[in-house]
Amino acid sequence: MAGFLLKRLLQAAFVVVVVTLIVAFAVRLTGDPALMIASGATEITEADLARIREGLGLNEPFLTQYLNTLSGLFTWDFGNSFIGGTPVARLIGSALPATLALAFCAMAVSILLSIPLGIWAAVHKGRGVDQLIRVVSLVGLSFPNFWLATMMVLLFSITLKWLPPSGMVGPASFIMPAATLGVILTATNVRLVRTSMLEVLNSQYIMVARAKGLPERTVLYKHALRNCAIPLITYMGLQFGGLLGGVVVVERVFNWPGMGSLAFDAVASRDYPVLQSVIMVLSTLIVLVNLLVDIAYGLVDPRIRTE
Amino acid sequence: MTQAASAPLLSVENLSVAFGSNPVIHDLSFSAPQGRTVAIVGESGSGKSVTSLSIMRLADLAGAKFTGGRILFQGSGGDIDLLSISQDQARHIRGNQIGMIFQEPMTSLNPVFTIGDQIAEVLMLHENRSKPDALTEAERLLNLVRLPDAAGMLKRYPHQLSGGMRQRVMIAMALACRPKLLIADEPTTALDVTIQAQILSILRDLQAELGMSIIFITHDMGVVAEIADDVVVMWQGRKVEEGPVEKVFADPQHPYTQALLSAIPRLGQMTGEPFPLRTPLTVLEDGAPKLVGERRVQDTARMAEGPLIQVRDLSVRFDVKKTWLGRTTHYVPAVTNVSFDIHPGETLALVGESGSGKSTIARTIMQLNKPHSGDVMFDGRPMSQMGLAERQRLRRDIQYIFQDPFASLDPRKTVGWSVAEPIRTHGLLSGDREITRRVAELLERVGLPAAAAARYPHQFSGGQRQRICIARALASKPRLIIADEALSALDVSIQAQVINLFMDLQKDEGLAYLFVSHDMAVVEKMSHRVAVLYLGQIMELGSRAQVFENPSHPYTRRLLSAVPVPDPTRRPDRPALEGEVPSTTRKAGEEPVPVTLTELAPGHFTANT
Numbered sequence: 001m002a003g004f005l006l007k008r009l010l011q012a013a014f015v016v017v018v019v020t021l022i023v024a025f026a027v028r029l030t031g032d033p034a035l036m037i038a039s040g041a042t043e044i045t046e047a048d049l050a051r052i053r054e055g056l057g058l059n060e061p062f063l064t065q066y067l068n069t070l071s072g073l074f075t076w077d078f079g080n081s082f083i084g085g086t087p088v089a090r091l092i093g094s095a096l097p098a099t100l101a102l103a104f105c106a107m108a109v110s111i112l113l114s115i116p117l118g119i120w121a122a123v124h125k126g127r128g129v130d131q132l133i134r135v136v137s138l139v140g141l142s143f144p145n146f147w148l149a150t151m152m153v154l155l156f157s158i159t160l161k162w163l164p165p166s167g168m169v170g171p172a173s174f175i176m177p178a179a180t181l182g183v184i185l186t187a188t189n190v191r192l193v194r195t196s197m198l199e200v201l202n203s204q205y206i207m208v209a210r211a212k213g214l215p216e217r218t219v220l221y222k223h224a225l226r227n228c229a230i231p232l233i234t235y236m237g238l239q240f241g242g243l244l245g246g247v248v249v250v251e252r253v254f255n256w257p258g259m260g261s262l263a264f265d266a267v268a269s270r271d272y273p274v275l276q277s278v279i280m281v282l283s284t285l286i287v288l289v290n291l292l293v294d295i296a297y298g299l300v301d302p303r304i305r306t307e
Numbered sequence: 308m309t310q311a312a313s314a315p316l317l318s319v320e321n322l323s324v325a326f327g328s329n330p331v332i333h334d335l336s337f338s339a340p341q342g343r344t345v346a347i348v349g350e351s352g353s354g355k356s357v358t359s360l361s362i363m364r365l366a367d368l369a370g371a372k373f374t375g376g377r378i379l380f381q382g383s384g385g386d387i388d389l390l391s392i393s394q395d396q397a398r399h400i401r402g403n404q405i406g407m408i409f410q411e412p413m414t415s416l417n418p419v420f421t422i423g424d425q426i427a428e429v430l431m432l433h434e435n436r437s438k439p440d441a442l443t444e445a446e447r448l449l450n451l452v453r454l455p456d457a458a459g460m461l462k463r464y465p466h467q468l469s470g471g472m473r474q475r476v477m478i479a480m481a482l483a484c485r486p487k488l489l490i491a492d493e494p495t496t497a498l499d500v501t502i503q504a505q506i507l508s509i510l511r512d513l514q515a516e517l518g519m520s521i522i523f524i525t526h527d528m529g530v531v532a533e534i535a536d537d538v539v540v541m542w543q544g545r546k547v548e549e550g551p552v553e554k555v556f557a558d559p560q561h562p563y564t565q566a567l568l569s570a571i572p573r574l575g576q577m578t579g580e581p582f583p584l585r586t587p588l589t590v591l592e593d594g595a596p597k598l599v600g601e602r603r604v605q606d607t608a609r610m611a612e613g614p615l616i617q618v619r620d621l622s623v624r625f626d627v628k629k630t631w632l633g634r635t636t637h638y639v640p641a642v643t644n645v646s647f648d649i650h651p652g653e654t655l656a657l658v659g660e661s662g663s664g665k666s667t668i669a670r671t672i673m674q675l676n677k678p679h680s681g682d683v684m685f686d687g688r689p690m691s692q693m694g695l696a697e698r699q700r701l702r703r704d705i706q707y708i709f710q711d712p713f714a715s716l717d718p719r720k721t722v723g724w725s726v727a728e729p730i731r732t733h734g735l736l737s738g739d740r741e742i743t744r745r746v747a748e749l750l751e752r753v754g755l756p757a758a759a760a761a762r763y764p765h766q767f768s769g770g771q772r773q774r775i776c777i778a779r780a781l782a783s784k785p786r787l788i789i790a791d792e793a794l795s796a797l798d799v800s801i802q803a804q805v806i807n808l809f810m811d812l813q814k815d816e817g818l819a820y821l822f823v824s825h826d827m828a829v830v831e832k833m834s835h836r837v838a839v840l841y842l843g844q845i846m847e848l849g850s851r852a853q854v855f856e857n858p859s860h861p862y863t864r865r866l867l868s869a870v871p872v873p874d875p876t877r878r879p880d881r882p883a884l885e886g887e888v889p890s891t892t893r894k895a896g897e898e899p900v901p902v903t904l905t906e907l908a909p910g911h912f913t914a915n916t
Contacts (some may be wrong), residue, residue: 202413210365210427211409212480213402226419301419302464 004298012291014221022103024066027276034058036270037082037149050272069085073284080278083269088277091262093165096281098168099251102181103243105174107236109182113231117186118193119220122201132189149180149253166255177254181247185239192235196228203227210228229244229300238294241286314381316520317362317487321376322390324357324366330374331357335546337539339488344521346535346552348528348567350798354544355524359490362522363407364389364397380405381487381896405431406481410493412474416465418835422476448479452509470661471502471887474768478509483739485517492524499825500658500869502887507534507871510567510590521623526798527854528571529871532556533878540564551887552875560597565589572828574870578856582606583654583833588803600807600845603761607813608653608835613687614789615819616649616672619776620681623667623843627892635895642843643665649787652813654820656830656851656867659840662888666821666844669789672821673707674698700915703733706780710792712772716764722775723760726750729783749778753808770801777808795825806833827870831855838862842891844902849911859913 027170034052038044051061057068059078072078078088121133156176157165164173200206201224209223244259251260259278268272298305315338324332324343324819332354335354339345349355350376360366362378379387382404389511390395401407409415416425426448436444437476442461449457452475465473481489494505511534514521523534531538531552538555540548540563546560559565569589583605585888587598592747621642629636642664652751655814657665670676672683674690682689685701693701705731716725726746730733736742747757753774764772769793773793781790794802810833812818824830830837838859839862858864893899902914 003377131435203410204411206409207365208409208415208418208477208480211363211401211407212399213432214398214428215398223417223420226418302421303418303466 005295007306008291008294012287014048014291015264015285015287016073019287020070020073020280021066022042023276023279023283024069025062026061027272027279031270033082033270033272053097059299068278068289071278073280079273081274082271083274088233091274092259092277092281095262095278098256099244099247099260102174102177102247102251104259105178105238106181106185106243107240109178110185110239111236113182113186116226118190119197119225120189121190121194122197123220124266125198133194137187137190140183145184146181146249146253148183149176149250152176152180153253166253168257177250177256179254180250181243185243189232189236191231193228195240195281196231197224200227227302233293233296235301237296240289244282244285244289308435310743316381317522318379318857319358319362319376320379321363321489321901322378322673323373323375324354324356324361325372326370327372330544331371332361332544334376335541335544336376336548336641337546339520339767340537342514342518343536344523344534345537345539346525346531347524347539347541348525348531349541350526350567350800352543353541355541355736356492358541359407359492359522361401362389362474362490363400363401363405364392364394368394370739378594399433402429402486403484405488405490406484406486407490407492408474408477408481408494409500410496411441412470412477412494412497418465420464421578422463422465422561424470426461426476426480426483429480433484435540435887439631440867444467444483445479448483449476451482451513452476452479453505454479456861469856469887470498471505471751473500474498474506475509478513482513482517482519484520486662488520488522489514490524492523493526494523495530496525496527497887500871501660502865503530503871504869512836514582527871528556528568528799528873532873532875532882533871534745540567556875558872562591562594565596566591566800568873570800571873572799572803572806572832573873574828574831574867576828577831578852580604580853581850583835583851585807585814588800588807590800591803603810603814605810605814605833605835607817609651609817610653612651614688615647616821617644617684617687618647618668618672618681618682621645621668621671621683622679622681623664623671624679627747636885637892639823639892640843640899642671643899645840646681647838647844647845649821651817651819653836654813654818654822654834656822656824656834656837657840658824658827658830659803659824660866660888662842662891663840665840666791669707669791669821672787673705673789674702680892700720703729703783704802705787705789706783706785708773708776708788708790708793708812710795712769712796713764715776716772718764721760722750722762722764722767724762726760726775726779726782729779733783735783745782746778749781750775752781752812753778768801770797770877773797773801773805774808784816787819787821789821789823792825794824794829795826802829809833827867829857831909843899844914845904845912846902846914846916847912848904849908853908853911857911858908859911860916 033056034049037052038049057065062265069078076089080087081091118135121130124130146305153165153176154248156163163176167173206224209219248264251258254262259282263275263278266278314528318338320336322332323330335358340447347355347358357366357371361373361613367373373390380387380389382400399825420540421554423442423445426445427438430436430441430444431438433774446461449460454460454472454475465514468476495506507530510521523775525531535552538550538552540561541894542563548555548559555564556568557570566589585605587600587602589596590599622640622644623642625639625641626635626863627639629635645668657668659665664723667676671678682691683689727742730742730745736745746760750759752759753789754769755774766777795803797805806829809820822830822834834851836850838845839854839860841862846862847854854863902916905914905915906912
């Protein structure tokens with residue numbers, strides 16, 4: 001197991017280096033930040049531009065600049081924002097927890113809903129319940145998240161006035177954004193749980209578990225679910241990564257002070273240090289989540305552990 | 308006690324079972340007396356497994372409806388009708404008073420839990436034991452089924468165990484609560500004969516020790532003869548014959564039983580015959596047995612011609628462990644220094660247990676594996692010196708038939724498309740009409756109607772699908788067909804028909820066969836020469852008569868002694884076969900020791916070990 005972990009850890013580190021390198025390179029392809037900053041000024045000379053570049057550290061060789069940014073991941077120092085000069089680390093420090101909390105809530109909603117529903121559908125395959133769950137999940141899949149978010153705000157905040165329409169002002173604020181993200185995830189996850197469950201339920205060892213006289217609940221939630229775990233963990237790990245990157249729209253709708261909003265503003269104002277750091281932190285997180293997924297494989301499935 | 312001993316433990320009375328509107332069991336009655344073994348015999352689709360699942364009340368969980376009858380069981384709480392109790396009540400009987408073992412030991416155990424946990428689970432459920440107490444009992448049970456290192460076994464996972472070991476774990480699990488009745492559904496079908504002999508002897512000993520009744524479901528008449536006291540023969544969902552085992556074998560009443568018994572290949576039936584024999588078959592026609600087909604000596608091998616295939620010092624290795632840099636640290640020597648020839652028109656059989664390397668050799672000849680050293684020559688041309696075009700041409704001359712006819716046909720393509728594929732691939736015919744005509748001809752050649760071409764594989768039975776695979780193999784007009792356990796998945800009566808088809812094709816087309824099998828009786832019936840393999844090396848090689856009538860290597864004798872004899876009056880008093888085929892993983896650099904062969908008689912070689 002130790003060797004397995006070490007191998008995965010080194011692979012993860014390699015991926016982080018490659019991803020961040022691509023990000024740093026791609027950001028620099030989008031244009032000269034000095035021109036962008038100077039664009040408001042009436043008269044600008046080549047010397048002014050050079051001074052701005054010098055100030056931003058843009059004259060250093062690419063590799064030095066890259067290493068400076070990369071080291072930020074460890075020292076938590078990403079330099080300052082172009083706009084307003086706030087340290088980027090402070091911006092991320094307040095946005096990241098907000099986004100992570102939202103993502104966790106959304107995942108929790110989706111797991112709590114999709115596992116029992118998926119198992120229920122699989123057990124009653126082809127019957128009314130199964131059809132209903134499949135149709136509802138298809139409808140859920142077809143909702144664009146911004147539409148769902150807007151409808152929820154209309155209903156729960158404006159008409160019923162039950163929930164705060166935007167911002168993060170307490171536990172009630174989480175309900176609508178988490179539900180919006182969670183419902184859409186649930187729609188796919190129910191189908192995934194159902195399909196993997198159907199496959200496992202046809203296995204001989206499920207028949208053996210029943211032949212032992214085990215109650216159906218133990219057969220389903222102990223013997224079958226553990227064997228579906230590999231595809232579920234894989235997919236949910238990917239989903240979590242997708243959530244971190246994909247919350248932009250939902251964060252905008254609910255004016256959520258998270259990484260999505262931060263990235264959105266940074267793009268709008270061409271704030272390169274912020275944009276680059278947000279992408280680096282998010283991609284590192286996604287790699288970390290995948291590392292956790294790999295470790296979880298080993299915990300769940302002894303065949304992988306001893307490989 | 309006298310009362311209880313005389314009444315049967317379980318009686319099935321007029322049982323009828325249906326799936327939807329499709330009846331699968333009609334009016335079945337039989338009983339399982341205390342302490343005896345009843346064998347239920349039948350082919351796939353005869354309803355024997357549904358019967359066992361009905362007794363367990365697992366059939367209705369899978370959607371079956373009990374349309375009539377009852378199943379009386381003398382449980383600890385008196386007589387009960389298993390069909391009328393609720394699933395909740397049935398759960399207290401399953402795994403507790405009635406245990407069951409299944410056919411596929413490889414998939415019967417849950418891969419994510421330890422052996423100890425899986426056995427302890429039953430004990431904790433039905434006997435309310437604590438976990439440590441249940442684990443101690445589990446260890447005792449593992450000793451009971453003669454598993455070595457029972458304490459260490461508790462912490463291991465199913466994938467770390469061989470099929471034979473897993474089946475022992477299954478038995479330990481089924482017997483954990485000392486059930487009064489054990490249902491064994493084809494428990495040895497997926498195992499090698501030597502392992503089968505071990506499992507049967509464990510079951511016999513435990514039955515004597517625990518005094519339980521056994522219902523043994525099988526299609527193998529050899530196993531029936533060896534283990535059963537009474538026999539129930541099922542055919543198309545009905546009981547067609549019932550009686551003590553000696554009587555059923557000596558004097559079968561129903562035509563189906565007669566046909567079944569006549570279809571079994573029996574070891575030793577060919578003694579004194581120099582060549583394989585094509586024999587007529589008893590088939591049922593309108594419920595009456597009828598002998599069809601000719602009797603013919605299969606003297607097709609053209610030994611005087613040069614060999615078609617020469618395998619020379621062939622070694623094949625599989626890397627199992629590598630360093631990060633991709634250097635091999637451990638490998639399995641799957642095949643080591645194997646040499647043999649196949650002549651035109653000849654059938655050479657490769658026999659051995661799983662892991663003996665027989666399929667690896669076949670796959671190497673088919674160019675699916677690369678040799679580590681040595682070579683294979685076709686028509687005297689070494690394969691290693693062939694160019695791409697010549698290798699492609701070779702794929703036409705050598706065709707392969709796999710074990711599982713269900714998995715080897717594309718379910719989304721018509722049968723005609725599959726059979727035509729080799730013709731198209733090798734560009735043998737141009738023009739759709741010609742190809743269609745050829746496909747029709749091939750299908751008729753293997754005994755199927757030409758109209759089969761337009762249908763899909765799922766519309767055919769296992770035996771018919773294997774015929775389709777044979778038609779596909781014939782499509783490229785090969786000179787050698789490799790049949791890798793091609794008969795193992797078929798029922799005996801179907802198997803006998805396919806054996807005759809193989810022999811007819813050999814006579815008409817002059818085909819050579821490389822016949823890979825673990826079934827010694829089938830091998831004796833249809834091969835000209837036999838090579839016995841063990842751990843990737845040849846232990847004995849010779850004509851069929853030499854190997855079967857004068858087995859010279861101890862391993863050959865061991866294999867032959869493990870084969871069940873379909874004659875209940877001759878129960879073998881074989882010494883308990885112990886041990887399994889050892890693992891052969893080696894460190895890189897450690898070379899396997901090649902055996903040397905001695906020629907005992909012209910063409911009869913045996914290994915010096």
